[in-house]
Amino acid sequence: MDILSNLALGFSVALSPFTLMLAVVGCFLGTIIGALPGLGPSNGVAILIPLAFTMGLDATAALVLMTSVYYGAMYGGRISSILLNIPGDEPALMTTLDGYPMARQGRAGDALVLSGVASFVGAFLATIGLMLLAPLLAEVAFLFGPPEYFALYALAFATLGGLASRNQAKAALAAFIGLGISTIGLDNSTGMPRYTGGNLHLMDGIDFLVAIVGLFAVSEVFVFIERHGVGSAVGVRLGRVTVPFRDILHSGWSMLRATVIGFFAGVLPGAGASLGSFLAYTAEKAIARDGDSFGTGNPKGVAAPEAGNNAAAGGALVPMLTLGVPGSGTTAVLLALLMTLNITPGPTLFTERPEVVWGLIAALLIANFVLLVMNVPMVKLFVRILSVPAGVLLPMVTMVSFAGIYSISGSWFDLILMVAFGVVGWLFRKLDVPTVPIILGILLGGHMEASLRRAMVVSGGDWTYLFSSPIAVGLWIAAVAGFIAPMFLRGLIRRREAPEVVTDGD
Amino acid sequence: MTRSDRIFGLVVTLGALAYVAGALGIQTSFISDPLGPRAFPMLVGAGAALSGLAIMLRPDAEPDWPPVREFTRIGVATAVLVGYALALQPWGYLVPTAIAAAILSWMIDPRPVRALLTGIGLSVGLYLVFRHALGLGLQPFPRGFF
CATH class of the missing domain: 1.20.58 (Methane Monooxygenase Hydroxylase; Chain G, domain 1)
Structure with missing residues (x-):
């Protein structure tokens, strides 16, 4: 068995005491980050990347640490959803629908344990799915040439805005802004400066870490300043925590179905965890016999979206590792981490750096068990951390962001750029322009342009070459469909969610 | 009220046009690939300008601006x-x-x-x-x- 021997290799890398310690630390930090309102997987991982980088960890160790944080934050996101009705991050939004009502009925402990188990089921099975699917996809990816990659990037941008934004034009604009920023600096193939305005700081281009930390972390500070810290932690009371075996058994099938749905939603480039938890929740609501009690504290409504979003988190790693195209905001941040470590994701990663890939997969399996232990018996500890007031938390996030960026670049210019990205991030959030496509554009812009230009070199400037292979055509069709579909889907969803609005006779 | 998006779309469109104009000013060197360093920025700028126009023509409802x-x-x-x-x-x-x-x-x-x-x-x-x-x-x- 190929997979078993690969997995053995992975565990031999990941089972060293040092990496195990990193996994435990990462899971702990991640759960805290996920649980704190206003901090989620993407900004949590974002502010930690520069620090992990300056610590001088090797590639495997850094990956183990950051993916543990990533999974931990996915687990932790449910805590504030259930107790405070504030999702720690967008994917955790669906968990509030039934989790908060359960907590109000005095069943907060049950909801936390149940969702912890559901997270484990989703994340664990998705990691196994990743193990099986990723090598297959890596094989397919070997068939990809420049035109296919160009189409694939287009697909990722077309679907990324997806359901996250309400306006496709704004999602597209965000992607174009990111791509535009990626063209700043010296042109790779001719060495000519572009859009630098003669400023030496801009010759190397804009570091994606600066943009990520600014857009994800610093903008959060402005949001809290505008809100005067309202919507942050309140004193949370949680009674004795017991394991609700009946609910867990009762929602077993829901978790499994949600896992399958979530995993495949995560694999789709650009779709991500929000879609996974959303689809899992609506599917369970539609087939459950007690479907109309969803939204009033039905345990299945807690289990399904949690299993779904954690499965999607695993699924999103599949296109990120095999194609270098992330399936969600957080995997975009993880891609940034890989690029910082000089690892180029793609099909060759599996043959050239198997110890990185399989070490990562082994670390994910370990992280899941660590997280199950942390999130079920130790959940009370994290609940206590929730009561950190915003007036302390947000300044801390800012100071950590500054120290991280300052330690990698040592220049005030990058810090000011980061603040500028923070202000833009706040404005864009007001205007409902999604920021994840901007990040993805900065990350992938260079590759996208390179594949376009390579395609033109191969074909001697013939544009039809871009649509010359069945794979490329298929990807373009998927891109167009993925861009248009949400416009109709959104209409459908809105109508179902708001039945009291009379729509006949306009 | 949809004024914010109309202004935002206008700013974006003008910015995108400026970006395209900037692309025309990029120097090319005599050793270059068929596409050169200008084409991709021009594509991106055109896309951004179209998005800006779309935002201007079909604006969303006014966001809840703070005082x-x-x-x-x-x-x-x-x-x-x-x-x-x-x-x-x-x-x-x-x-x-x-x-x-x-x-x-x-x-x-x-x-x-x-x-x-x-x-x-x-x-x-x-x-x-x-x-x-x-x-x-x-x-x-x-x-x-x-």
Whole structure:
């Protein structure tokens, strides 16, 4: 068995005491980050990347640490959803629908344990799915040439805005802004400066870490300043925590179905965890016999979206590792981490750096068990951390962001750029322009342009070459469909969610 | 009211056109691939301009802008952060961090004593963590202070 021997290799890398310690630390930090309102997987991982980088960890160790944080934050996101009705991050939004009502009925402990188990089921099975699917996809990816990659990037941008934004034009604009920023600096193939305005700081281009930390972390500070810290932690009371075996058994099938749905939603480039938890929740609501009690504290409504979003988190790693195209905001941040470590994701990663890939997969399996232990018996500890007031938390996030960026670049210019990205991030959030496509554009812009230009070199400037292979055509069709579909889907969803609005006779 | 999006779309479209105009000014070298360094920025700029037009023509409902007073606060916060960025190098880590953290904390939640403690605590605590646990090379005080 190929997979078993690969997995053995992975565990031999990941089972060293040092990496195990990193996994435990990462899971702990991640759960805290996920649980704190206003901090989620993407900004949590974002502010930690520069620090992990300056610590001088090797590639495997850094990956183990950051993916543990990533999974931990996915687990932790449910805590504030259930107790405070504030999702720690967008994917955790669906968990509030039934989790908060359960907590109000005095069943907060049950909801936390149940969702912890559901997270484990989703994340664990998705990691196994990743193990099986990723090598297959890596094989397919070997068939990809420049035109296919160009189409694939287009697909990722077309679907990324997806359901996250309400306006496709704004999602597209965000992607174009990111791509535009990626063209700043010296042109790779001719060495000519572009859009630098003669400023030496801009010759190397804009570091994606600066943009990520600014857009994800610093903008959060402005949001809290505008809100005067309202919507942050309140004193949370949680009674004795017991394991609700009946609910867990009762929602077993829901978790499994949600896992399958979530995993495949995560694999789709650009779709991500929000879609996974959303689809899992609506599917369970539609087939459950007690479907109309969803939204009033039905345990299945807690289990399904949690299993779904954690499965999607695993699924999103599949296109990120095999194609270098992330399936969600957080995997975009993880891609940034890989690029910082000089690892180029793609099909060759599996043959050239198997110890990185399989070490990562082994670390994910370990992280899941660590997280199950942390999130079920130790959940009370994290609940206590929730009561950190915003007036302390947000300044801390800012100071950590500054120290991280300052330690990698040592220049005030990058810090000011980061603040500028923070202000833009706040404005864009007001205007409902999604920021994840901007990040993805900065990350992938260079590759996208390179594949376009390579395609033109191969074909001697013939544009039809871009649509010359069945794979490329298929990807373009998927891109167009993925861009248009949400416009109709959104209409459908809105109508179902708001039945009291009379729509006949306009 | 849809004024915000109309203005935003207009700004975006003009910005995108300026970006395309900038692409025309990029120098090409005589050794170049068939596409050269101008084509991709022009494609991106055209796409952005179209998006801007679409936003202008089909605007969303007005976002819930905060009252003008809040904009001043955001402006003040921005100024504090910019000042902090400029002060880090000449003044060392501890003092600017304590001041910036205290001001931010006070702006989020106006309790002066807690804000002051937050500032000092974060500055010293984070310095110790960064310096000794993570090994970042931060300068605690201005150079030549001792």
